[in-house]
Amino acid sequence: xxxxxxxxxxxxxxxxxxxxxxxxxxxxxxxxxxxxxxxxxxxxxxxxxxxxxxxxxxxxxxxxxxxxxxxxxxxxxxxxxxxxxxxxxxxxxxxxxxxxxxxxxxxxxxxxxxxxxxxxxxxxxxxxxxxxxxxxxxxxxxxxxxxxxxxxxxxxxxxxxxxxxxxxxxxxxxxxxxxxxxxxxxxxxxxxxxxxxxxxxxxxxxxxxxxxxxxxxxxxxxxxxxxxxxxxxxxxxxxxxxxxxxxxxxxxxxxxxxxxxxxxxxxxxxxxxxxxxxxxxxxxxxxxxxxxxxxxxxxxxxxxxxxxxxxxxxxxxxxxxxxxxxxxxxxxxxxxxxxxxxxxxxxxxxxxxxx
Ligand SMILES: *Cc1c(COP(=O)(O)O)cnc(C)c1O
Numbered sequence: 001x002x003x004x005x006x007x008x009x010x011x012x013x014x015x016x017x018x019x020x021x022x023x024x025x026x027x028x029x030x031x032x033x034x035x036x037x038x039x040x041x042x043x044x045x046x047x048x049x050x051x052x053x054x055x056x057x058x059x060x061x062x063x064x065x066x067x068x069x070x071x072x073x074x075x076x077x078x079x080x081x082x083x084x085x086x087x088x089x090x091x092x093x094x095x096x097x098x099x100x101x102x103x104x105x106x107x108x109x110x111x112x113x114x115x116x117x118x119x120x121x122x123x124x125x126x127x128x129x130x131x132x133x134x135x136x137x138x139x140x141x142x143x144x145x146x147x148x149x150x151x152x153x154x155x156x157x158x159x160x161x162x163x164x165x166x167x168x169x170x171x172x173x174x175x176x177x178x179x180x181x182x183x184x185x186x187x188x189x190x191x192x193x194x195x196x197x198x199x200x201x202x203x204x205x206x207x208x209x210x211x212x213x214x215x216x217x218x219x220x221x222x223x224x225x226x227x228x229x230x231x232x233x234x235x236x237x238x239x240x241x242x243x244x245x246x247x248x249x250x251x252x253x254x255x256x257x258x259x260x261x262x263x264x265x266x267x268x269x270x271x272x273x274x275x276x277x278x279x280x281x282x283x284x285x286x287x288x289x290x291x292x293x294x295x296x297x298x299x300x301x302x303x304x305x306x307x308x309x310x311x312x313x314x315x316x317x318x319x320x321x322x323x324x325x326x327x328x329x330x331x332x333x334x335x336x337x338x339x340x341x342x343x344x345x346x347x348x349x350x351x352x353x354x355x
Contacts, residue, residue, distance in 0.1 A: 001348075003266055004233070004234050004235035004237075004266055005233075005234040005266055005267050005271050005347070005348045005349070006232075006233050006234070006348055006349050006350070006351050007041075007230055007231070007232050007233075007258045007344050007348045007349070007350050007351070008230070008231040008232075008233060008321065008322075008350075008351050008352075008353060009041055009042065009045055009049075009229060009230060009350055009351070009352050009353065010227070010228070010229050010230075010231070010322075010353045011045075011048070011049035011229075011352070011353065011354075011355040012353065012354075012355065013227035013228060013229045014046065014049040014050060014210060014211070014212075014214050014229045015049065015050070015051070016208045016212075016225075016226075016227050016344070017051065017209055017211070017212050017226050017227060017229070018030070018050055018051075018210060019211065019222050020208060020209065020214055020224065020225045020226060021193060021204065021206050022039050023225075024049065024193050024194055024197075025188070025193050025197075025200050025204045028200050028201070028202065028203060028204045029054040029055070029203045029204075030053045030054050030055070030203070030204055030205075030206070031053070031054065031055040031056065031057050031077060031186060031203055031204070032046070032047075032050050032053040032055070032056050032057065032206065032207075032210055033056075033057040033060060033079075033189075033205055033206065033207030033210075034046045034047060034050075034056050034057065034063070034067075034207075035057060035058050035059040035060075035063065035079060035207070036059065036345075037063065037342075037345050039207060039208070039211050039338065039341045039342055040230070040272075040313070040341040040342040040344035040345050041229055041230055041341070041344070042210060042350060043058065043066055043067060044064050044066055044067060044070040044072075045350070045352065046210075046229075047067050047070070048070070048072075048355075049229075049355065050210065053074065054072055054074065054075070054203070055075040055076065055077055055097070055203075056072070056074060056075070056076045056077070057077045057079050057205060057207075058076060058077070058078060058079065059074075059078070059079055060078070060080075061078065061082075061087055061094075061096070062089050064076045064078060064091070064094060064096050065094060067264055068094050068095075068305070069241075072110050073322060074307050075095075075096075075097050076094075076096050076097065076116065077097045077098065077099065077119060078091070078096055078098045078130070079099050080099060080101070081098045081099045081100055081101055081102075081105045082098060082105060082108060084086050084112075085108045088108060088109075088112055088114075091116070091293060092112075092114050092116065097116065097117040097118065097119065098116065098117075098118055098119070099118075099119045099120075099121050099129075099153070100118050100119065100120050100121065100139070100143065101120075101121040101129040101130045101131070102129070106139055106142050106143060109143055110142045110143060113145055114145075114148075115145065115146070115147030115148050115149075116148055116149075117118045117148070117149040117150075118143055118148065118149070118150055118151070119141070119151045119152070119153050119186070120136065120139055120140060120150060120151070120152050120153070121152075121153055121154065121155075122136055122152055122153070122154045122173075122174060122177055123154070124154045124169075124170040124171075124173040124174045124177075125157060125166055125169060125170040125173060126154075126155050126156065126157040126170070128155070129155075130154065130155075133173050133174075133176055133177045134205040136152070140181075140183075145179045149180060150183060151183060151184045151185060151186065151203075152174075152177065152178070152181075152183050152184075152185040152186075153187060153203075153205070154170065154173075154174045154185075154187050155187070155189065155198075156170055156187065156188075156189065156191075156192055156199070157170070159172070159188070159189060159191040159192040159195060159196055159199075159215075159217045160191035160216055160217075161224045161337055162195065162216065162218075167192070167196055167199070169261065169348075171187070171196070171198060172206050174187060184202040185201040185202060185203070185236070186201055186202070186203035186204065186205050187199045187200070187201050187205075188201070188204045188205060188206070189198050189205055189206060189207065189208075189215075190205075190206040190208040190210075190215045191207035191208075191215040191216065193206050193209065194209065194215065194224065195216075203274055208337070208338060209224070209226055209278065210229075210271055211228070211229045211230065211341060212226045212227045212228040212229045212230075213226065213228065213325070213326060213327060213341070214226065214325075214327055215338075220325060220327070221325055221327065222325075225335060227322075228321045228322055228326065229318075229323025230320075230321055230326070230341060230344065231318060231320070231322045232267075232318070232319040232320050232321055232344065232348065233316060233317065233319065233321075234265050234266045234267040234271075234316075234317050234319065235265070235266060235313075235315060235316055235317055235349070236263045236264065236265060236285070236303075236311060236312070236313055236314065236315045236317060237264055237265070237266045237300070237313060238263065238264035238313065239261060239262075239263050239264075239305065239311055239312060239313055240261070240262055240264075241259060241260070241261050241262075242256045242259070242260060242261075242262050243256065243259050244256055244257065244258045244259050248262055248293055248294045248302045249293070249294030249295060249297060249302055250294070250295065250297060252294075253293070253294025254293035254294040254302065255276065255293045260304070260305070260306050261301070261305035261306065261311070262293065262304065262305060263285060263302065263303045263304075263305045263308075263311060263315075263317075264300050264301070264302055264303075265283075265300065265301050265302075265303055265317045265319075266299065266300060267296070267297040267299075267300070267301055267317070267319055267348075268296045268297050268298045268300050268301055269296050269297070269298060270298045270299055270347060271299070271347050271348050272340070272343030272344050272345075272347065272348070273296045273301060273319060274296070274329070274330075274333035274335060274339075274340060274343075275295050275296050276290060276295075276332075276333045276334055276335070277292060277329055277332040277333035278294065278295045278332075279291065279292060279293050279294060280292070280332065281304050281328075281329060281332040281333070282324060282329070282332070283317060283318070283319060284317065284318035284323055284324050284327055285303055285311060285315060285316075286308055286311060286315050286316065287306045287316075287318075287323065288306055288307055289307070289324070289333065290303055290305065290306070290307045290354070291303065291304045292304075303317070320340070325334075326340050326341065
């Protein structure tokens with residue numbers, strides 16, 4: 001038997017989630033965000049599951065090239081633009097589109113006459129990337145060339161926080177830039193797709209919701225009609241009975257309050273499980289909800305078998321995904337679901353469900 005740690009990828013869930021995006025943003029074009037190797041799901045796997053979206057957003061030329069080599073023909077947008085001028089021939093050669101967010105990139109593209117599509121990023125208040133609203137007209141003028149398409153985008157800092165006033169302020173700043181310009185624009189990440197219809201513009205730019213995860217703390221993915229694309233599974237490799245007072249794992253991370261059955265799962269932090277999700281973090285054994293005990297070690301972690309009768313070595317374990325939202329694990333680990341999904345590039349083998 002090979003090591004049972006696997007990531008199950010469900011293309012049908014991805015398509016159901018895409019339908020939700022279309023329902024929330026009817027008539028808008030969709031740039032599906034597949035950076036960080038498709039949030040850990042595999043950039044090519046995600047693009048193939050998504051099918052006929054209008055564009056893909058990635059963070060590097062390497063990801064874009066992987067999509068082109070897999071036969072993906074839609075527009076691909078480099079969300080951080082080029083990091084150095086040497087990348088321009090590849091951008092043109094692979095027919096990529098690019099964000100332009102700093103003066104160095106303006107100089108690079110101003111020096112190149114190619115009829116590219118460029119997305120000028122406006123910093124409306126997140127203060128991460130982009131030009132101040134008052135700089136935008138001059139940037140557009142520098143980039144304008146015959147046959148070149150220019151578009152505008154901005155990114156919200158707090159669209160995931162219900163009722164946060166900064167979103168309306170950012171949107172107002174963006175609309176001021178648009179005043180007098182006829183130009184397509186794109187502002188909405190998943191949380192803005194769901195919560196800020198006024199921000200939609202010609203294009204929307206969802207990531208997280210396509211993977212079937214809720215961007216809001218108090219709202220579950222199921223309530224939003226989203227289904228997890230990723231289910232992380234493994235199996236029990238040891239089942240033992242530990243006496244009352246017996247410690248489990250490094251540093252006696254858990255001390256058994258009574259004689260109890262303890263299972264060991266072939267999955268650890270080297271597989272991407274968060275070490276900070278300790279005792280009390282939910283886990284499914286044979287489909288029954290129980291808890292992690294102690295902290296994950298490198299390749300293994302212990303689980304409480306008291307609620308699960310008749311367990312044996314080889315029984316299936318779900319770490320997160322179908323039946324156990326990754327949002328819950330993220331909360332237990334004091335992180336966000338995005339980080340946990342991205343970690344699945346680390347080691348586990350992928351299994352693909354039928355499309
Ligand atoms: C990652 C990213 C997105 C997608 O955000 P989600 O919260 O995953 O929907 C959209 N736009 C930009 C610029 C991003 O970097």
